[in-house]
Amino acid sequence: MKSNEIENIFCEDCMMRLKTGFKTLNKDELELLDYEKSCIFFKKGEFIYREGFRGNGVYCINKGIVKIFKTGIDGKEQILKLAKAGDLIAFRSILSNELSCSSAQVIEDSVLCFIPNKIFLKFAMTNPQFSMHLIRLSCKELGESNKYILDLAQKNIRERVAEVILLLKETFDEDKDGYMDISLSREEIANIVGTATESTIRQLSDLKKEKVIDLKGKKIKIIDLKKLTRISGI
Amino acid sequence: MKSNEIENIFCEDCMMRLKTGFKTLNKDELELLDYEKSCIFFKKGEFIYREGFRGNGVYCINKGIVKIFKTGIDGKEQILKLAKAGDLIAFRSILSNELSCSSAQVIEDSVLCFIPNKIFLKFAMTNPQFSMHLIRLSCKELGESNKYILDLAQKNIRERVAEVILLLKETFDEDKDGYMDISLSREEIANIVGTATESTIRQLSDLKKEKVIDLKGKKIKIIDLKKLTRISGI
């Protein structure tokens, strides 16, 4: 189907499955999932799906990092979410039966399991445990979106940059030196914060000067968590 | 239970039910719902629930208008949604088992049906049709929230004011003179747009001068829908 299809990852052995609603599937369902799904490798920069299209399935991230974003006027991105191993993406449009409201592009080489519409919806409609998981997932994301609306409307850029760094810390691990295990371009950080690239750079420089964070290329390390939290206004 | 409880509205006869997931309930379930729910009258200005608390049920709006909002720094509101007859509110925190992420306050005298946690979750877990409705509802709202994030991040205030007027038009009917059937204070409009009250007033005045809308007290009438749409950048 896809050119970069790779050898099957057995769902039963998949550690990521336990982080998702798929852990509620019984043996038969799991077998069916295993049969119907396909595992696909995506290189950095590749698109998984694009805004405005009708999706034909959902993706479970087995490995890698994916950015989910909307495209605004003159092509400027607004990143809604960074998805990582164990996250389910593209479920919103499938479940609400709408066109996709966002695009997904790979930030770090990824392995994704594609689960076709039909079987995903079958589970959703026949397995109450599974559907409750989906409900919780979408309601959680709704809560996060609502929070971000407030921030965008009321916080200034310094506060939002601080908050995004804290968000990254929550989402990603850190290496032995304390730098967070994610490499985003300055433009991408700006597209999470919802501001111009230059403004984000200035805020990052300020935070570095103030010894709140340290920067090494694209890597960020939090030095003074307390102060960063205070700045973010959480 | 509540001081302003009013006489029961029979679910079976309730027209609003047909707009909600409750239309999927069978006769027995409906009877149970009817028995467990309570109908409550709320006067303008009263709070239905507040941010940060654990909800003990959801509300189905039978009549009236309710604003759902988050409170930010120094008390400034950000309105997330105006809910009207046929809308279900407070379901997010119940379903995700989190604290309420927003408050609900009555804008126009309302009648609400309170459905306790227990029975609502029972339906969600045992009636697949009902749970699919909930999934669709939360995914739809998630899509709207995501859209609003993009707007807040990238559109200017003129565009956003125009967009909010269009949103009001979609949500509420108009009277015989073409004025929309909702009265919001300038501050409330500003709290939807996510800006200062004065800025909103200026934009409204401009749009009136340009003959795009007309203003009569708190009532708004759209004169030039095409131009308004163009301004909103949709």
Add this chain to the structure above:
DNA sequence: CGGCTCCTTGATCAAGGTCAAGACATGTGG
């Protein structure tokens, strides 16, 4: 080494926030 792209910084400018004052509307008690 030249040609990319991304990052950084400075200068400038406009959008929109804030403050202040007056207009208008509404309600209240005398």
Add this chain to the structure above:
DNA sequence: CCACATGTCTTGACCTTGATCAAGGAGCCG
């Protein structure tokens, strides 16, 4: 019914924040 108080609306003046434009620097690759 008036006088007064209160709250909302509106407008003007001013100033801050952050966007935009421009130029130079750093890192990377063929």
